[in-house]
Amino acid sequence: MAGERTRQAQQRNRRNGSRFPGTASPPAGSSGEHEELAVGRRGFLKAAGFGLMLAGCRQAPLEKAIPFLIPPEEIVPGRSLYYASTCTACPAACGLLAKTRDGRPIKLEGNPAHPLSRGALCALGQASILGLYDKWRPRNPRHQGQDTSWEQIDAQIMERLEGLRRGGGALRLLTGTLNSPALEAVVKRFLAGFPDARRISYDPVSRSAILDAHLQTHGKRVLPRYRFDRAEVILSFDADFLGTWISPVEHTAGYREARSPDVETPRRCYHVQVESRLSLTGSKADRRIVAAPHEHGPLAVQLAAALADLAGESFPGEVQRNEGLAQRVEPLARMLWRARRRSLVVSGSPDPAFQTACNYLNELLGNYGRTLELGPASRQREGDDGALAGLLEELGRGEVGALLVWGVDPVFELPLEGRWETLLEQVPLMISLDDRLTETCGLADYFCPDHHYLESWGDREPVEGVLSLLQPCIEPLGRTRPLIESLSAWMGDSRPAYELLREHWRSALFPRQRQETSFDAFWDRALHDGVAQIEPESRSFSEARFEPRMFGDGSREVSPAEGEFSLVLYPKVGILDGRHADNPWLQELPDPISKATWGNYACLAPLAAEAIGVREGDLIRLGAVAGQGPELELPVLVQPGQHERVVAVALGYGGKATRRFAGIGPRWLEAGETVGNDGRVGVNSAPFIRLQARHLVYSGVPVRLSPTGERRQLARTQLYDAITVPASLALPGGERRPAVKEVTWEELFDPHLPVEPGTHSEHGSSQDLWPDDHPYTGRRWAMTIDLDACTGCSACVIACQVENNIPVVGRDEVRRQREMHWLRIDRYYWGQGENLRVAHQPMPCQHCQNAPCETVCPVLATVHSAEGLNQQVYNRCVGTRYCANNCPYKVRRFNWFDYAHEDELENLVLNPDVTVRSRGVMEKCSFCVQRIQEAKIEAKRRGVELRDGEIQSACQQTCPASAIVFGNINDAGSRVAQLAQSARHYRVLEELNVKPAVAYLKLVSRPDPQEEGHG
């Protein structure tokens, strides 16, 4: 019977024009009817999955084609369906719309209805779709490393849990942040069935100190919801809130709102960043204060004291008067005080004492309830380092009878000198419930793999009262089972996740909303929108109180001795804690600051590198100062803007999961390896994380650096960092390249200054050798990119990669400057030390009107469309590369090899609207021509005019800062045409008269408000 079904499935697929069995499966229903159809679809998918395995063994494929007698509901070949769901790539829980085609998700877009992420998604979220089609993902439950069936594994686990229950042993469930109401309810029920059961959660990049500090000062362990959109002065102590801190997409949107010069009443938020390394957030700061980790505490305390003076209160903590420091913080304090109730102090420190100081500052400034809210609070991090420390103690004492692990990988993320491995081996029953094969899974007795989130039902509550639903967009590809079902199954409840979820919503969440009267209507709307707002649980907070002991003694961070460096471990954009380090897109995503890919490195300030005599690519050994500590060997990256006594290393690399990249990239005579000598990408720096005073500490460890004399060249996509040419090669006046232009806030809004009109350059374009024979009477597509808004977060780069089937080329090819990204973000530095300025300049194809690439192509493989698009005709291209040479923006990408598309499962993510390019042809940004066509056809079909904003390029759609605007510049009402009138409007290399269709809005420099004289 199964064979019969398989054949049918394959025949249907062939009929559908799909190479892949299983791809024609319809997505699970977007509403309640899912259940009625579930049997048919599930059976179908089962058979299809089985067929996938058989496909390799089969000798001669069946050639009969049988049409669909009953076509899958809703599916029209070639048309996309969008399902609202929630991203779980990190606990920020942004809303997304999964674009599915022929029953398979192919792209994730931000959900505009989501109140937090507002239609945007970060690089991680964009890339997380690839995890669905990961062939390394576990497909079956496992017992002692052997595949088994759910029936068997359930029976065994239930028996052992029963034994535990009767024996009164302790059960611990170790999770990451689990902000899912339905899941929490089931977990609670599950744990209640045991005499001694508890859930312990931790975040690999811990924010526990913020919650702990609020427990001390406000009486509740909560994470405030930060409202950057309401701030007028932001002071951040090492909080990379635009890149990796808590909820970057939400923060970026808010940050941009607070700093937008383009709205009716322009908002000028001033941002001060105190940090030891150059973070993404620091790169956008109006003022950076470069301070080593041990200097942050005294700075904050001095600032608190200074503000207390201004407020006429007495600072409860201990302050040692430091005149130098006091002078430094004085203007900062005054600035904050002027902006009280509209300012915001945030900190990335894992030290509760430090966070207490921040709470004090925010309390003093009256920011609570305004720029940071405790009710409704954020639930995006809940990890408790203290509880983790408690668990370790329990494990050490051998008190834990059963340990269930979900969503975290302590063996990799927090090795703590290998303690986990020894401790976990002693646990009598260990069950791993993760959706991927983590290093911790290897130690588990039972492995009960979870679904990928795009296969799951679920919910998230990122902020109290904001519910975000997850719905499956495809039938599970393997025999996996979601956590919620596993836990219920072990309680003897075999209901599917869908029912468990609905049940919880009906009973617990529906009563807390007011819009809908019937549950079904409420459910359907939530499912359609992806989000629902309900009354947050009411909470009361005690009056903030601050006691001297809360502020600590300031001795936590030690200053490194002479010749030593202070180690700073940081989560990197895209990689974070390493959970997604198995994603090739994220590995190949250039770091927004260093532009390095495939691996981590030791960032050193230029002076520091000079002092120890190393340059980029030299391997150095990084060892703990005190005796037997961990030791790492890393290549050096010289990072301007970093503190001289700091060495910064990214977390999340060097995991076992990266061994899969051993063969990635083209294989040829001189090809280099993507993985290092140990077979992994990068080096795991987590051994340097310490659990100190029941808190995870990531920075401040003093280390010694010793050059090894060896080299490992970094794979960076940008080799020259400055906007100025090398001083030794510059003629006077020619030092700085005008690619990035800047305007001060005053120039922008001073009515006395002549407004430099947009679109006109100093080089008049009145004389033109080109015949004006392309009038573009109809539409003309154009793009405007706001350099001031762009944070460099690189979400657009991945969005473009997913949308346009851009291949991953591997470390060696990137090292050879052959990355394929159609959209690159140029990052430029100028200035020195604390005055270092950074610009992020997204650089897609500029779609020049007088395109230099077009004239030189001998075979007319690149031509202009009537709507102003510069089009690349892949099948006409013979690959002379003349076009790329003649492109002044160097945005063209060449297929140097036949890039791998052999992974049939991974190929399911390919966008069927975009050609997969073969070897030897040129490619480049197409302005997402497939989206333009889709929208045009749809408008034509409906007989309506195409409206501005209906077409969004992939990069624009996902941009958290809304920095990219795309539209028809011939339509005077379009946003892109309006922005062309902006005083900030300019085009890069305008003097070449290539007339690019992409324009930029100038960077705005916001001088210190102190200097305005109203202080």
Next chain:
Amino acid sequence: MANPAVSLREPLIAGRKTSAQVSRDICAVLDRRPTALWWSAFLLALSTLLLGVAAVGYQISVGIGTWGLNRTVGWAFDITNFVFWVGIGHAGTLISAVLFLLRQPWRTSVNRSAEAMTIFAVICAGLFPVIHMGRPWLAFWMIPYPNWRGPLWINFRSPLVWDFFAILTYFTISLVFWYVGLVPDLATIRDRTAPGLRRRLLSFLSLGWDGSQRTWQRYETVYKLLAGLATPLVISVHTIVSWDFATSLIPGWHTTLLPPYFVAGAIFSGMSMVLTLMIVARKVMRLEDYITRQHIDKMCKVTLATGLMVGFAYVIEFFTALYSGNQYEQFVFVNRALGPFWWSYWIMVGCNVAIPQLFWLRRVRRTVWAVLVISIVINVGMWFERFVIIVTSLHRDFLPAAWSSYAPTWIEIATLAGSFGLFFTCFLLFCRFVPVIAISEVKGVLSVGRQFDEPLPPPAGARPLRAVPAAAGAVAQTEATQ
């Protein structure tokens, strides 16, 4: 030597040759069995060629990625080699056509091999535009031919298309010109060959040459016409090659200076290659009487003159950049001289400008080994000139974020070596099968500088030959021009 006229003009051909001796001397090589020296040179050239074939085969089967190119530097060794070989080819046309029209009798000793060199160099050059393509099997798409791929046509605005036509024209004319010049000599060999297959083949190739007045007349008319046709090509081919760069907008490429600069450079490099080859050939093939120090001296002068033009262009490039006030242009030139590829720039200047100044000295021009060394140095320098123009302009252009570097892979180096292998294989075969000196033409200039020769006794055992050496017309013409 007391006669003043003798000291005014040295004989072009030394050794007081008679016409019969000329035929014997030049054909001697063809009659001998190949020497061990020839075999070793041939095997070396052939194995280098095979190395190149392997490299190109590998590159075509795996991808252009096996070269060291990247997103910023899209051309490097490939187009450098192309321009280099096209340049080498230029001396042939110059010597055979331009000097013919200018009635320079000294050309007769070197024109045959210079033309052969041209053809082989153009073959080498023509390979690169094909193999540098991402999909070389579609190279025929460059040809405007009626096709069924929809209304697909080529882009006549693209310099690469012009290039295609220029190279093809050049190759065709060069080949025809060379072959037409070869016809009387083929007849000479035919007449020296015993009946058999070889003779039949030569009969066919010599197009029924009978040495009659009429044949000679037609031959000379065709030759003169072809020379007239070929002359503009000396200017046009390299001008068009330079347009590949000049019509682009990359700083360092986008300049009106390039056409004359390229033409001068091409003749410069071609002459030096002729010198290299001829100096070796005259020694190995014992043709010192035919290619005398006087010939070498004259070619050195041409080399020096074109070298000065090239040097002048180097200076003017900097001046133009400085005067333009264009920061990109200025940067490119400073970057060439002082940037990461400074060494290639200074190799270029050293080899092409500094060292050739030694040719001002008559002693150097007449010291054969010195000329050989200098000519090789110039060849190296001219290769680097193209490398400098292509790579240093591309690697750091407008946007600093896109700046990159370049290093060749072994595949590229093997491909370059292979092109030399191809060239020398062809040239060595040419030396074996075709008279390296135009017998008939040399006979025509035997009398130059020999008006006051003592009469020689008639050669003792000379067999009368059917092909009359040096037809009366050719002699008269040569003398009339003096």
